[in-house]
Amino acid sequence: MSFVTRRALSTLIPPKVASPSAVGSSPNAARMQRVVSFYEKLPRGQAPEIKPKGLLQRYQHRYMGKNSSALPIIHAIGAMMLIGYAQNYYFHLRHHKNNAH
Numbered sequence: 271m272s273f274v275t276r277r278a279l280s281t282l283i284p285p286k287v288a289s290p291s292a293v294g295s296s297p298n299a300a301r302m303q304r305v306v307s308f309y310e311k312l313p314r315g316q317a318p319e320i321k322p323k324g325l326l327q328r329y330q331h332r333y334m335g336k337n338s339s340a341l342p343i344i345h346a347i348g349a350m351m352l353i354g355y356a357q358n359y360y361f362h363l364r365h366h367k368n369n370a371h
Contacts, residue, residue: 322331333342 322328
């Protein structure tokens, strides 16, 4: 096995937390105790689900989360239609509303 392959595989393997040879000697025992206490403090199990806080996060959680749907596309099309009508009214239609001679 080449050096590069061995080096790549060694990063995937976690350090041996409770090796008997490291715990027996006194300088390594304190270091190993720090490693063990670090690993003991790590949370176990599934991570808690993050609650959405803002308006955009609630929208994303509702429509783009686990049960994603096509409604955001429909909402975008509707918003563009509303903005388009508002622009048409402002730039063109407002001039013709009372000119029925």
